Amino acid sequence: MNKTPEISSDLTRDEISFYHSLLNEELTDYDCGSLCKDANDGVPFCCVVENAVPILYKEEYELLKSRSDLGSVWEPESKSDLKLKKDSEPDSALFCKCKGVAFCERENRSISCRTFPLEPYIDKRGKHVGLVFMKEFLHGCPLTSRNKDIRQEFVDSHFIFWEALLLRKDDEYETYLRSSRRYRRHRTKTGVQFPILFPSHLKDKEYLKEYI
Numbered sequence: 001m002n003k004t005p006e007i008s009s010d011l012t013r014d015e016i017s018f019y020h021s022l023l024n025e026e027l028t029d030y031d032c033g034s035l036c037k038d039a040n041d042g043v044p045f046c047c048v049v050e051n052a053v054p055i056l057y058k059e060e061y062e063l064l065k066s067r068s069d070l071g072s073v074w075e076p077e078s079k080s081d082l083k084l085k086k087d088s089e090p091d092s093a094l095f096c097k098c099k100g101v102a103f104c105e106r107e108n109r110s111i112s113c114r115t116f117p118l119e120p121y122i123d124k125r126g127k128h129v130g131l132v133f134m135k136e137f138l139h140g141c142p143l144t145s146r147n148k149d150i151r152q153e154f155v156d157s158h159f160i161f162w163e164a165l166l167l168r169k170d171d172e173y174e175t176y177l178r179s180s181r182r183y184r185r186h187r188t189k190t191g192v193q194f195p196i197l198f199p200s201h202l203k204d205k206e207y208l209k210e211y212i
C-alpha cells in the first residue's frame, strides 16, 4: 500500500523561490525611500538594521547565500540585541543583516525585505482577508499614513503569497491570528481604526464588515 509522504514543516528551496516570484511587485509608484531616508542619514528607515532586523527561514538564507553575498547572519552587539535574538528568533529562522542599501540586489532580497511594512490580517472567522501595517513600524515608516500610495498589484500578489504561506505553515498562521486579534483589541480599547488593504477580489465587500 502506498503511504502518503509526510510534508516537512520546513520550507524547501523550490517553495522559497516560488514565494520570491510572488513578491516582485513594486510597493509604490515612486521610490518610497524618498519619504524616510532624510530622517535616517540618507538610508531608508527599513534598511537600517537597528530599526528592523530581517528574519530569514534557514533554507531561504542558504538559497540566497548560494547566489549572493548580500546578506549575512546578524550578530547581537548589545544586551537588548541578545534578548531579541533569544526571545524572538525561531529555531527555523535566522536574524540577518545586509551589506547596506548601496549594495542591495533586488532579486536577492529576502521575504522580510520584500513584504515590509505589511503583514497578513486574519478576521474574526479566522480567514485571511487582507494586509495591515506591522504595528512595530507605525512610527518609522511614513507609508503607514499613506496607505493609498500602495499599489493594488502589490497587495494582490502579496495576498497570494501570504495565503500560500499561511496554508503551508501552521506556526505562521497562529502568529498572525494572534497579531490580528491584538489589532482588534487595540481598536476596541482606543477607538482608533487601522487600515486594511484588501486584495481586488475582496474590495468593497459588504458581507466582510461584520468580520473585520
Ligand code: SF4
Residues within 6 Å of the ligand: 032, 033, 034, 035, 036, 037, 044, 045, 046, 047, 116, 117, 140, 141, 142, 143
Ligand atoms: S517601506 Fe516605509 S520605511 Fe521602507 S523605504 Fe518605504 S517608506 Fe521608508
Ligand code: SF4
Residues within 6 Å of the ligand: 046, 047, 048, 054, 070, 098, 099, 100, 101, 102, 104, 105, 108, 109, 110, 113
Ligand atoms: S537587502 Fe536591500 S531591501 Fe533588504 S534591508 Fe538590505 S538594502 Fe534594504
